[in-house]
Amino acid sequence: MIIKKFQGKTENEAVEAAKRELGKNIVIMNVKGVKKKGFFRFFRSDMIEVTVALEEENERYYPLKKEEKKEPASPSKVVYPSPYNEAQISRSLIIENLDEEKRENTLLEEKLDNLHILLEQQLQRPDSEKEEEEGEVHSELEKFTKILYNTMLDNEVSEKNANQIIDEIEKSVKPNMPFDYALSSIYQKMILKFGKPMSITPPENGVKVIFFVGPTGVGKTTTIAKIASKFIVDDKKKVALLTADTYRIAAAEQLRTYANILEVPFRVIYAPEEVGQVLKDFAGYDYIFVDTSGHSYQNEEQKANTNDLIHSVDGLAEKEVFLVLSATTKYRDMIHIVDSYSQVTDYRLIFTKLDETSAMGNLLNIKLHTGASLSYVTCGQNVPDDIEEFNPQKTVKKLLGGQN
Structure with missing residues (x-):
C-alpha cells in the first residue's frame, strides 16, 4: 500500500x-x-x-486459485494473500x-493504529462466561462486529444507525477476511456517510448574508465571533455583524463587544423589513453575519419570525443558513429541533461544546437524519481558537473507539 x-x-x-x-x-x-x-x-x-x-x-485481497496455494486448504476456507x-x-x-x-x-496514521491495537486486544480476550458454558465459538469477524457495535452504542450512535453499519460490514467483507481489513473498510464507509464538510463559501456577486439559527444556549453568538475572526483577521474580508435577537439583551451586547474588538460594524435589527436597508448600507462588504434569537421548537410564533427574517433577503442577496446545535443535547430533542428548522429553510450544521461530551454519536445520527452537510465544530469558549472545520476522519476514529 x-x-x-x-x-x-x-x-x-x-x-x-x-x-x-x-x-x-x-x-x-x-x-x-x-x-x-x-x-x-x-x-x-x-x-x-x-x-x-x-x-x-x-x-488487493482476493481468494487464491487452487494451483497458487502452497499447501492444501480446506474447501470451505478462503485464503487471502497478505503483505x-x-x-x-x-x-x-x-x-x-x-x-x-x-x-x-x-x-491510517498513528491514530488509527491505536484503534487497530485496541480492537486486536479486545479480540484476544476470552468470550463471556455464558458463551464458554454454552460452548459457542465465534469467528474473529463476528467478535469484531460485536465490539464495533457496542463501541458505537457507547458513543451514542443510535441503534438503527449502528445496525445499518453492521449490516453493511457483513455484506461487504468475506467470512475469513482478517478483521483489520474489515476495520479499514468500515472506516472508509463511515467517512463517506459524513460526506464532505461544507463551510461558508465565497459570494459569487455582491454581499452574502450568513444566518445562524438554533436553540437558546447552544453558543451561536460565540460561534459567530470565532468565524468572523477568521474571515476578518486571516482572510482580510469585510464583515458586518447583525443581531435579530431582541429577546436577550446580553446576547446583543456580547456580539457588540466582539464587533468593537474586531473593529467591524454592528447593528440590531428589529423586523425583517429592515434587511433591505441593511443590504444597501453594507453593499460593499463581503459578508453580513446575522445572529438570530434562539427559541423552542414548539414556539410557532418565533419560528415564523425566523422564517420571515431568513427569507427577507430572497432575490436581494446570496444567503447561507447554519443551524447551530450543542453536542450535549439529547438525541430525541435534537430530532425535534432539526425537524422544526427544516420547515423553515435548508441549512448546514454546526456542532458546539464537543469538549463537554465524550460521545460523538449525535453528529452521525443528525447527519443521517437530515442529510445536511456538517461545517464547523467548536470545543471551548476561546475566541477565535476553539473552532475548526468538521473533520470526518477524526470523528469516525472516535466513534470506532480510537484515540485522538
Whole structure:
C-alpha cells in the first residue's frame, strides 16, 4: 500500500495533486492544517495537508486459485494473500526498514493504529462466561462486529444507525477476511456517510448574508465571533455583524463587544423589513453575519419570525443558513429541533461544546437524519481558537473507539 502526503492551499487542491500522481482510486485517510507561525496565526492554516492511501495491485485481497496455494486448504476456507510478515501481523504495514520520511506515512496514521491495537486486544480476550458454558465459538469477524457495535452504542450512535453499519460490514467483507481489513473498510464507509464538510463559501456577486439559527444556549453568538475572526483577521474580508435577537439583551451586547474588538460594524435589527436597508448600507462588504434569537421548537410564533427574517433577503442577496446545535443535547430533542428548522429553510450544521461530551454519536445520527452537510465544530469558549472545520476522519476514529 502506498501512503503519501500532499499539500495545497485548499483540501481540493491537495486531493487533485494526489489524484494526478497516484490516480483516481486513492482513499483519503487524514486531512489537517499546517499552521501559520507567529503572533497572528490564530487557527487558520497556511496549507492543507492530505494523507492518502493507494492499494497496490499485489496488495488487493482476493481468494487464491487452487494451483497458487502452497499447501492444501480446506474447501470451505478462503485464503487471502497478505503483505504482512507473520511475526508482525498486529501491524498494518511492515515499517522496520523504512527511512524516517516513510515511517511517518503508516496506514491510517498513528491514530488509527491505536484503534487497530485496541480492537486486536479486545479480540484476544476470552468470550463471556455464558458463551464458554454454552460452548459457542465465534469467528474473529463476528467478535469484531460485536465490539464495533457496542463501541458505537457507547458513543451514542443510535441503534438503527449502528445496525445499518453492521449490516453493511457483513455484506461487504468475506467470512475469513482478517478483521483489520474489515476495520479499514468500515472506516472508509463511515467517512463517506459524513460526506464532505461544507463551510461558508465565497459570494459569487455582491454581499452574502450568513444566518445562524438554533436553540437558546447552544453558543451561536460565540460561534459567530470565532468565524468572523477568521474571515476578518486571516482572510482580510469585510464583515458586518447583525443581531435579530431582541429577546436577550446580553446576547446583543456580547456580539457588540466582539464587533468593537474586531473593529467591524454592528447593528440590531428589529423586523425583517429592515434587511433591505441593511443590504444597501453594507453593499460593499463581503459578508453580513446575522445572529438570530434562539427559541423552542414548539414556539410557532418565533419560528415564523425566523422564517420571515431568513427569507427577507430572497432575490436581494446570496444567503447561507447554519443551524447551530450543542453536542450535549439529547438525541430525541435534537430530532425535534432539526425537524422544526427544516420547515423553515435548508441549512448546514454546526456542532458546539464537543469538549463537554465524550460521545460523538449525535453528529452521525443528525447527519443521517437530515442529510445536511456538517461545517464547523467548536470545543471551548476561546475566541477565535476553539473552532475548526468538521473533520470526518477524526470523528469516525472516535466513534470506532480510537484515540485522538
